[in-house]
Amino acid sequence: MPSEKNAIRKDPGGKLNIALVYPNTYWVGMSNLGLHAVYRDLNAHPGIVCERFFLDVPRSVEHSRPIQDFHVIAFSIPYELDWINAIKILLDNRIPVKRTDRKSGPIIIAGGPSITLNPEPLANAMDILFLGDGEGFAESIYKSFFDSGNMDELLEKLSRVKGVYIPSYTYPEISCDAITSFVGPRPLISVTNPLNSPAHTAIITSKTVFGDMFMIETARGCPWRCKFCSARAVYSPFRPVPLDVLKDLFDKALESRLRLGLVSSALNDHPKADHMYVKIMEAGLKIAPPSLRVGRISPGLIELLRSSKVRGVTLAPETGSQDLRYSVGKQITDEAILEDVENLVSSGIKNIKLYFLVGLPGEEIVHVNAIVELVKRIRHVFVKVSKGNKRLGQITVSINTMVPKPHTPFERAPMLDPREARSRIKRIAKGLSGINNVFVGYEGPKWAYIQSLLARGDRDVLDLLIRMAETESSEWREVMNQWPRNPDYYALRKRDPKEILPWSFYGY
Ligand code: SF4
Incomplete structure (x- = not known):
């Protein structure tokens, strides 16, 4: 395994064991900030052990355990093409893909931007699909798991949690190949607002696209309305991270001495953007910017780009x-x-x-x-x-x-x-x-x-x-x-x- 800093290794005894699966390679998965956020959130719960799996790492990174050892398999899937890999991972582990073919075994969940956009192609494979922001889900699943005697009770409890979509409860009615209506409760997309604990690098490893960077989400969502873009659909409303929260994360980045990778769909639309740039420069940090929105490139940002030698x-x-x-x-x-x-x-x-x-x-x-x-x-x-x-x-x-x-x-x-x-x-x-x-x-x-x-x-x-x-x-x-x-x-x-x-x- 590649060397890592800050990976979390807990004793699995007496805890809810969650296999967090990124259905692509270690390199691709560890380059995804969403995976870092979920890993950090789940492991922050004292009653949960979360270990990682990737397409090319079939036993857990943390303790080389098989996936069947876990109570929950949670797929984090940002892109639709990785749905194919998620199914492949189930097949490779001899886990029946269709929900109705499973009589026992781990609870299987999928979340991530591709699922929030359209969970239906995986609806007959997953026990639970998660829509929207995952912050706060750790406590819900922990409590529901230990308060339930069986899968039906667990699903019933979780069905009341915002963001949870139980595809056996809510489903389409079809007539002549067309959907005529939906049966069951209407799921709601979960939204974390304000964003006081934004996504940031949890594990440092050189084996990622951003190996030399400490990534920080400075805002979630986008205030613009480009008709082809799904950013608003997945992440609404636009939520800039409060400046004091960012300041603490800049200090954390300083400890690793890595370049700061700023993650935002609309960097300069942060209401305190220029203050944020000043804080970064005062801390002596250098940045790597995301794609920049034309017409929103301020002199303050240009100054930061210059001082960072971008x-x-x-x-x-x-x-x-x-x-x-x-x-x-x-x-x-x-x-x-x-x-x-x-x-x-x-x-x-x-x-x-x-x-x-x-x-x-x-x-x-x-x-x-x-x-x-x-x-x-x-x-x-x-x-x-x-x-x-x-x-x-x-x-x-x-x-x-x-x-x-x-x-x-x-x-x-x-x-x-x-x-x-x-x-x-x-x-x-x-x-x-x-x-x-x-x-x-x-x-x-x-x-x-x-x-x-x-x-x-x-x-x-x-x-x-x-x-x-x-x-x-x-x-x-x-x-x-x-x-x-x-x-x-x-x-x-x-x-x-x-x-x-x-x-x-x-x-x-
Ligand atoms: S500015 Fe970029 S992220 Fe925002 S809606 Fe347009 S294309 Fe999407």
Whole structure:
């Protein structure tokens, strides 16, 4: 096992034993701040022992125990594609995947952003699904577990807890392949407010993407309303972490002497952002910023970036056309983008990464071409301001295909056909090829297709997840072709306004 600092090892005797499973590799899982937060919260309870498992660590990290030894298996799943790995882990441990096939054994729970967006594809696999923020759940599950004589009593007790969705209590009624209504109590998404104990690095290890950083969540949620983005759906409302709480965490980061990784969807929208930057500089800490919202980059932030010797930042124009950008809810002008690039590069930032999407509703070829034109304009400013530097930095253009996500204004929109998405991406790459210092990268639209299928799935999708998990390779086209249902029905179809959506039975 990789060396770690601050891992928690408790005597499991007489306590509720929870296996916290991240269904991806140790590297990916330990790079996820949500996992650190859940691990810390559960272990903070004196009656709970929580040990970690990963796809490539099949026995617990803490004591090398098998997963069947635990009372509860809790999956933390931020991304839909990891649902396949979660099923694989159950299969590898010979735990029946379908809830109704299990007569005994651990209680199986799943939570995380992908579950909050749409728990239905895992509804027939899990005993409990958790929606929203997990803070406070440790006490609820501890008490319910020790006050209950059997699983039915435990579920009954937990069903009263905010955030808990019991899929055997609440379920859709189906007629002619369509949902006609939902039966059972309406679950509510759990919201922690105020955020007095934000997520931060709990275990220090070099084997993560952020190995040299101490990560701190400075706010949860986002005050903006981009129609394609699920940040508001999963984390609402926008909750900045109080400054005094952050100050204590900065002191904690100082002890590890690591760079500070700030985590927020809207860093500069923290009402005390400039005070926060001053505190960081006073503490002598250096930062790594998250993706920055264009038009919200203050002189205070630029000063912090400069003092931290940050070499690269990420901006997300999303599309090259200002009109399309406004129509999808991202109200940022082209001029604001160019101005921010100028200010950042003149303050010493060497490299700029730009995120773009293809397949936004209303996108036409003229808008795709506009991405090429905008990048050229950005490069023009970039080169002009960089004059005099010994070495010109680079502009990295990262292109993804939009996945219409549940609970967003685009939840009923069709996804762009992956062949057309690929053609648009190629068009952008060709338009920018041969331009010095501009590099283009993209994720294949086939992954967006699978994500769209899973993210907007219903309970029938579990069968596909099991077939995928049973397949050794990740070439899933053949698996999808053999599935009795039509995958395009889920991934590409435009939903009728009258259609009852599988994820529409819960909310705030
Ligand atoms: S895209 Fe960024 S700014 Fe827009 S809602 Fe999502 S997190 Fe907020």
